[in-house]
Amino acid sequence: xxxxxxxxxxxxxxxxxxxxxxxxxxxxxxxxxxxxxxxxxxxxxxxxxxxxxxxxxxxxxxxxxxxxxxxxxxxxxxxxxxxxxxxxxxxxxxxxxxxxxxxxxxxxxxxxxxxxxxxxxxxxxxxxxxxxxxxxxxxx
Amino acid sequence: xxxxxxxxxxxxxxxxxxxxxxxxxxxxxxxxxxxxxxxxxxxxxxxxxxxxxxxxxxxxxxxxxxxxxxxxxxxxxxxxxxxxxxxxxxxxxxxxxxxxxxxxxxxxxxxxxxxxxxxxxxxxxxxxxxxxxxxxxxxx
Amino acid sequence: xxxxxxxxxxxxxxxxxxxxxxxxxxxxxxxxxxxxxxxxxxxxxxxxxxxxxxxxxxxxxxxxxxxxxxxxxxxxxxxxxxxxxxxxxxxxxxxxxxxxxxxxxxxxxxxxxxxxxxxxxxxxxxxxxxxxxxxxxxxx
Amino acid sequence: xxxxxxxxxxxxxxxxxxxxxxxxxxxxxxxxxxxxxxxxxxxxxxxxxxxxxxxxxxxxxxxxxxxxxxxxxxxxxxxxxxxxxxxxxxxxxxxxxxxxxxxxxxxxxxxxxxxxxxxxxxxxxxxxxxxxxxxxxxxx
Numbered sequence: 001x002x003x004x005x006x007x008x009x010x011x012x013x014x015x016x017x018x019x020x021x022x023x024x025x026x027x028x029x030x031x032x033x034x035x036x037x038x039x040x041x042x043x044x045x046x047x048x049x050x051x052x053x054x055x056x057x058x059x060x061x062x063x064x065x066x067x068x069x070x071x072x073x074x075x076x077x078x079x080x081x082x083x084x085x086x087x088x089x090x091x092x093x094x095x096x097x098x099x100x101x102x103x104x105x106x107x108x109x110x111x112x113x114x115x116x117x118x119x120x121x122x123x124x125x126x127x128x129x130x131x132x133x134x135x136x137x138x139x140x
Numbered sequence: 141x142x143x144x145x146x147x148x149x150x151x152x153x154x155x156x157x158x159x160x161x162x163x164x165x166x167x168x169x170x171x172x173x174x175x176x177x178x179x180x181x182x183x184x185x186x187x188x189x190x191x192x193x194x195x196x197x198x199x200x201x202x203x204x205x206x207x208x209x210x211x212x213x214x215x216x217x218x219x220x221x222x223x224x225x226x227x228x229x230x231x232x233x234x235x236x237x238x239x240x241x242x243x244x245x246x247x248x249x250x251x252x253x254x255x256x257x258x259x260x261x262x263x264x265x266x267x268x269x270x271x272x273x274x275x276x277x278x279x280x
Numbered sequence: 281x282x283x284x285x286x287x288x289x290x291x292x293x294x295x296x297x298x299x300x301x302x303x304x305x306x307x308x309x310x311x312x313x314x315x316x317x318x319x320x321x322x323x324x325x326x327x328x329x330x331x332x333x334x335x336x337x338x339x340x341x342x343x344x345x346x347x348x349x350x351x352x353x354x355x356x357x358x359x360x361x362x363x364x365x366x367x368x369x370x371x372x373x374x375x376x377x378x379x380x381x382x383x384x385x386x387x388x389x390x391x392x393x394x395x396x397x398x399x400x401x402x403x404x405x406x407x408x409x410x411x412x413x414x415x416x417x418x419x420x
Numbered sequence: 421x422x423x424x425x426x427x428x429x430x431x432x433x434x435x436x437x438x439x440x441x442x443x444x445x446x447x448x449x450x451x452x453x454x455x456x457x458x459x460x461x462x463x464x465x466x467x468x469x470x471x472x473x474x475x476x477x478x479x480x481x482x483x484x485x486x487x488x489x490x491x492x493x494x495x496x497x498x499x500x501x502x503x504x505x506x507x508x509x510x511x512x513x514x515x516x517x518x519x520x521x522x523x524x525x526x527x528x529x530x531x532x533x534x535x536x537x538x539x540x541x542x543x544x545x546x547x548x549x550x551x552x553x554x555x556x557x558x559x560x
Contacts, residue, residue, distance in 0.1 A: 016187045047156045053220045054198040061193050080193045081389060082362050082411065084224040084504040086531045086549055088524040103535075103544050104508040108388050108413065109361060111506050113533065113547060115523075124523050127533060129506055129547060131362065133388065221529060222502050222551065224364040226391050226409055228384040243395075243404050244368040248528050248553065249501060251366045253393065253407060255383075264383050267393060269366050269407060271502065273528065296467045327436045333481050333500045338474040360473045364504040 004073050006030070009066055012074040024059075026066055032102040034067035037119075040095050051091035051118075056126045060085060060114040063098035064130035068110050071102065078132045081109065085128040095119040110134050144213050146170070149206055152214040164199075166206055172242040174207035177259075180235050191231035191258075196266045200225055200254040203238035204270035208250050211242065218272045221249065225268040235259040250274050283310070283350045292354040293346070304339075306346055312382040314347035317399075320374050331371035331398075336406045340365055340394040343378035344410035348390050351382065358412045361389065365408040375399040390414050424493050426450070429486055432494040444479075446486055452522040454487035457539075460515050471511035471538075471545075480505060480534040480548035483518035488530050488552055491522065498552045501529065505548040515539040530554050 004012075006029040014021050023044075028035040038044070038051075038059045046052040061080055068078060097119055102112040109131050116126045144152075146169045154161050168175040178184070178191075178199045186192040201220055208218060237259055242252040254268045284292075286309040294301050308315035318324070318331075318339045326332040341360055348358060377399055382392040389411050396406045424432075426449045434441050448455040458464070458471075458479045466472040481500055488498060517539055522532040534548045 048217060053201050053223070054194060057197040057201070057223065058194040061197075077188060079230070080227050082224075082226050082506075083193070083197065084222075084364055084549065086222050086523075086551065087220050088531060090219070103506075103547055106508075111508060111547070127523055127531070127549060129504065129549065131506065224409065224504055226362075226383075226411065228386075228391060243366075243407055251368060251407070267383055267391070267409060269364065269409065271366065328497060333503070334474060334478040337477040337481075337503065341473050341477075357468060359510070360507050362504075362506050363473070363477065364502075366502050367500050370499070
């Protein structure tokens with residue numbers, strides 16, 4: 001079960017969600033991890049001028065997906081089974097960076113931790129754990 | 141700490157998120173609960189033709205917020221602290237209904253359970269627990 | 281995939297965890313649900329005189345397991361994959377009741393919601409969602 | 421708001437939960453983190469010979485508490501508001517180590533991530549996020 005290159009995942013994501021490349025940038029990928037940037041747009045603000053919760057949840061879900069595709073490839077249909085997110089600080093109106101680390105890619109489920117930061121600030125704005133189904137067992 | 145009417149929350153939501161009324165409908169509200177409909181749009185589809193996870197997460201977050209505003213009013217700034225969601229079934233390409241029940245509105249936190257259904261199907265597509273800060277203690 | 285009777289699950293639980301019957305009572309089971317009582321013991325108290333968090337987490341995990349065994353039988357080895365719990369009120373020093381409702385028993389995972397109450401009090405002390413692996417697909 | 425020494429927390433824990441020192445060892449503490457060891461005992465096994473889920477949940481809850489006490493001191497009563505745990509691998513019948521990192525100690529809530537390992541194995545057996553109330557705001 002080979003993984004794929006960053007370029008393949010970028011192309012795959014663009015086909016799956018046309019236009020996504022305008023606001024999501026895969027900066028790094030591989031070695032059971034990913035770094036994904038959600039670019040700032042006024043549409044992602046909520047009252048009070050912070051980045052909205054749904055923006056962070058969408059980022060966490062996508063960043064985990066990207067890290068997983070790097071392991072299992074883009075031929076597989078994998079779906080989120082669980083996402084748990086803690087909102088820690090109000091995110092400033094700027095880009096948000098999601099650092100994902102896969103903790104397990106098993107026969108049924110893959111689980112990772114996603115930590116999100118406002119661009120340039122070392123204190124995390126949110127942390128999430130996300131699980132996806134793994135459609136075909138590695139090695140099967 | 142008076143609650144507010146459905147009409148007030150609808151107007152408040154429309155001011156906070158212009159255009160939201162095109163895809164979110166508050167069907168019922170009050171008595172520590174809410175019923176919110178996410179109207180179908182092709183933008184909410186993911187590959188495979190099901191409603192995307194971010195659509196359900198946004199709905200859960202908003203439906204909990206609506207139920208909470210019915211208790212604490214719209215003068216308060218309240219933010220999500222935690223959201224945990226389990227995706228149970230692939231949601232059909234149609235409206236999604238979120239039924240929220242507040243389990244606690246305390247001095248610090250309010251917590252509710254949101255159960256989501258594809259319109260017309262009694263089996264839930266997702267369940268979430270959502271917590272918001274409560275800015276000013278009841279009675280203070 | 282036949283379910284099992286309450287008596288079978290009680291016997292199974294007693295073999296798996298000898299002595300458990302002294303503090304856990306399966307009051308109801310079946311129809312994708314369970315009602316399990318955690319009997320009061322001073323060992324379950326934490327400073328301040330309330331029932332400890334680990335007691336509630338253990339109860340949630342076990343109550344979900346009981347409800348699931350009622351569906352898939354006791355021949356299967358099933359393990360918890362995820363548990364998310366919100367603590368809502370300080371539980372009084374008395375029995376705690378866990379009401380479980382299975383939301384899905386799928387080919388890979390089973391997920392349920394467990395709501396916990398201090399005996400005699402209608403306001404919940406905690407709510408949890410719990411997922412278990414389903415070892416063999418229904419119908420396979 | 422001064423923190424406390426490891427020795428103080430060990431003494432505090434032993435007063436709060438007499439006998440706890442027989443199975444829980446605070447190995448490190450401070451700098452917004454903790455390392456806590458749950459010593460192996462046959463009582464913590466579940467059928468199949470692995471460490472039980474409740475053992476891991478109790479460890480996660482306690483390890484987060486220890487890290488938090490190191491920040492806010494032992495004069496405060498703090499309670500768990502939320503715990504979310506993913507079980508990743510079957511833990512071997514040996515000691516379990518919990519590494520906790522506080523992500524936020526705010527005016528209302530403190531949140532940390534706890535990663536658990538079977539002693540000597542670098543792959544995590546479980547990961548949890550845990551939130552506690554913060555009774556008195558820092559600086560107030």
